[in-house]
Amino acid sequence: MRVFLIAILVTLASIATLPRAAGQGRGTPAGSAVTPKASAPIDLTGYWVALVSEDWRFRMVMPPKGDYTRVALTEQGRKIADAWDPAADEAAGNQCKAYGAAAIMRLPARFRITWQDENTLRVESDYGTQTRLFHFNSPPPTGERAWQGHSAAEWQKPSSLKVATTNMRSGYLRKNGVPYSENAVVTEYFDLAPIPGGGQALLVTTIVDDPLYLQGSYVVTSQFKKEADGSKWDPTPCSVK
Amino acid sequence: MGSNTVQREMSAPAAAKLAAVLLCLFACRNAAAQMEITGSWVPRSNEFLTGDGLPVDFTGIPLSEEGRIRALSYSESQLAMVERQCQGWPAFYVVQGPFGLKIWSETDPLKGNVISYTIGAWEDRAPLTIWMDGRPHPSQYAEHTRAGFTTGTWEGNTLVAYTTHMKAGFLRKTGAPSSDETTMTLRFYRHGDILILMVIIQDPIYLAEPWILSRSFQLSATPMSPIGPPCVTAYEGSVGETAPHYLPEKNPFVDEMTAKYGVPRDAAIGKPETLYPEYRKKMSAGIPAK
Numbered sequence: 246m247r248v249f250l251i252a253i254l255v256t257l258a259s260i261a262t263l264p265r266a267a268g269q270g271r272g273t274p275a276g277s278a279v280t281p282k283a284s285a286p287i288d289l290t291g292y293w294v295a296l297v298s299e300d301w302r303f304r305m306v307m308p309p310k311g312d313y314t315r316v317a318l319t320e321q322g323r324k325i326a327d328a329w330d331p332a333a334d335e336a337a338g339n340q341c342k343a344y345g346a347a348a349i350m351r352l353p354a355r356f357r358i359t360w361q362d363e364n365t366l367r368v369e370s371d372y373g374t375q376t377r378l379f380h381f382n383s384p385p386p387t388g389e390r391a392w393q394g395h396s397a398a399e400w401q402k403p404s405s406l407k408v409a410t411t412n413m414r415s416g417y418l419r420k421n422g423v424p425y426s427e428n429a430v431v432t433e434y435f436d437l438a439p440i441p442g443g444g445q446a447l448l449v450t451t452i453v454d455d456p457l458y459l460q461g462s463y464v465v466t467s468q469f470k471k472e473a474d475g476s477k478w479d480p481t482p483c484s485v486k
Numbered sequence: 487m488g489s490n491t492v493q494r495e496m497s498a499p500a501a502a503k504l505a506a507v508l509l510c511l512f513a514c515r516n517a518a519a520q521m522e523i524t525g526s527w528v529p530r531s532n533e534f535l536t537g538d539g540l541p542v543d544f545t546g547i548p549l550s551e552e553g554r555i556r557a558l559s560y561s562e563s564q565l566a567m568v569e570r571q572c573q574g575w576p577a578f579y580v581v582q583g584p585f586g587l588k589i590w591s592e593t594d595p596l597k598g599n600v601i602s603y604t605i606g607a608w609e610d611r612a613p614l615t616i617w618m619d620g621r622p623h624p625s626q627y628a629e630h631t632r633a634g635f636t637t638g639t640w641e642g643n644t645l646v647a648y649t650t651h652m653k654a655g656f657l658r659k660t661g662a663p664s665s666d667e668t669t670m671t672l673r674f675y676r677h678g679d680i681l682i683l684m685v686i687i688q689d690p691i692y693l694a695e696p697w698i699l700s701r702s703f704q705l706s707a708t709p710m711s712p713i714g715p716p717c718v719t720a721y722e723g724s725v726g727e728t729a730p731h732y733l734p735e736k737n738p739f740v741d742e743m744t745a746k747y748g749v750p751r752d753a754a755i756g757k758p759e760t761l762y763p764e765y766r767k768k769m770s771a772g773i774p775a776k
Contacts, residue, residue, distance in 0.1 A: 297761050299533050301545035302747045315532050353763040403642040434677045464530040466700035
């Protein structure tokens with residue numbers, strides 16, 4: 246009886262210590278450190294298309310100048326939005342100002358997600374041809390500011406990716422010049438969901454904190470659908486229109 | 487012999503305790519993976535989920551042909567009819583509506599497990615109970631209600647709720663319809679003090695494909711009411727003998743989104759292809775909006 250009980254306990258203990266994450270330890274040689282790629286609890290790679298089921302008129306057509314509905318801007322932020330001049334942006338070579346890290350996941354675009362290496366997830370957009378690099382185990386950002394800034398990534402067990410982005414150039418939350426400053430901090434969460442009847446959805450939660458131009462956090466959640474291949478991938482350059 | 491008996495008597499409870507600990511180590515892993523979703527959550531209102539308020543704004547809704555015809559026949563003067571003033575919304579209004587969420591749970595007093603979660607009512611939204619005890623959905627012939635019937639399970643730390651048996655209603659307040667065959671899959675994601683609800687609405691009658699929406703809520707230390715103000719009807723004058731409506735091709739507001747915001751008619755009336763990025767090309771190619 247006692248031997249039987251011990252056998253049950255040992256079995257339960259073994260089950261209890263099994264790794265939960267689907268990708269945990271996947272493809273990792275024995276004795277080597279587990280990399281972020283190998284320990285990925287979810288697989289975000291592939292082609293994803295934005296579903297413009299919300300905020301259609303702010304995302305698919307150019308909103309009117311001064312229309313910052315639903316974005317709580319500071320006085321300074323309103324001044325910037327009211328002074329928006331797309332011709333001046335174009336002349337200054339700032340066509341990509343609405344394609345920065347704080348706004349890009351809200352654009353009507355396709356995204357290609359791949360592993361650049363064991364520690365870096367690469368996210369490319371066809372609309373605006375931007376590239377974001379999500380660095381795992383990364384040191385603080387140094388160097389020049391960029392539209393996509395510096396993104397530090399970490400897995401959140403059991404099934405989410407958290408990305409914190411800083412060191413951006415100032416940009417627009419919407420194409421009609423609703424601003425965020427270069428000191429803005431973007432926090433994002435990437436979650437997956439099966440679509441009933443077939444397919445997979447990606448949910449990206451974007452939180453923008455910018456005390457200069459925003460009153461409180463700006464939070465939007467965007468949906469994407471996985472595509473089988475890149476046949477609809479259509480790179481187009483940034484445009485102020 | 488006496489000492490051996492004592493040893494056996496003492497070791498049995500000890501082994502039982504050890505077994506209980508290990509059983510919990512196994513069984514409680516699932517509970518530990520769950521998230522606390524109860525409390526008061528105020529909506530983050532940085533995105534438009536209810537449309538712009540114009541009579542014909544079905545942007546972002548993948549309506550079927552039937553859905554579009556029905557939506558364009560709708561007149562908001564129907565709300566002057568006493569019997570329609572308090573008809574309320576189907577369950578997916580928890581995501582679309584402007585109100586916050588008060589969520590609480592009922593637990594089994596002996597086992598401690600959650601039997602159900604309830605999202606409190608608000609004005610034109612019925613309370614939504616999510617049954618977590620494994621009970622089946624009722625027969626297809628059972629009564630349909632505003633809130634419908636909802637069951638839930640945990641997938642890791644994500645609560646997934648599935649709703650059937652809703653009454654026919656509206657996908658958007660300006661008349662985009664939902665049938666009584668509509669189902670809803672609601673996923674709850676929590677990141678710190680932010681709760682995100684992602685809803686996948688399926689309607690074989692009025693939607694051409696699943697409609698996916700999401701909304702975020704912020705944890706609030708201020709308790710919200712679990713009930714809303716009552717809906718009180720009022721006589722607003724006679725609307726005639728039939729429900730106010732527009733005949734096909736006669737909706738006078740069909741081009742208002744185009745005139746006001748430059749939104750093509752195909753997008754304003756909810757054609758499914760307008761939800762995808764490639765529709766931008768169609769617009770920029772100068773194809774006239776109809």
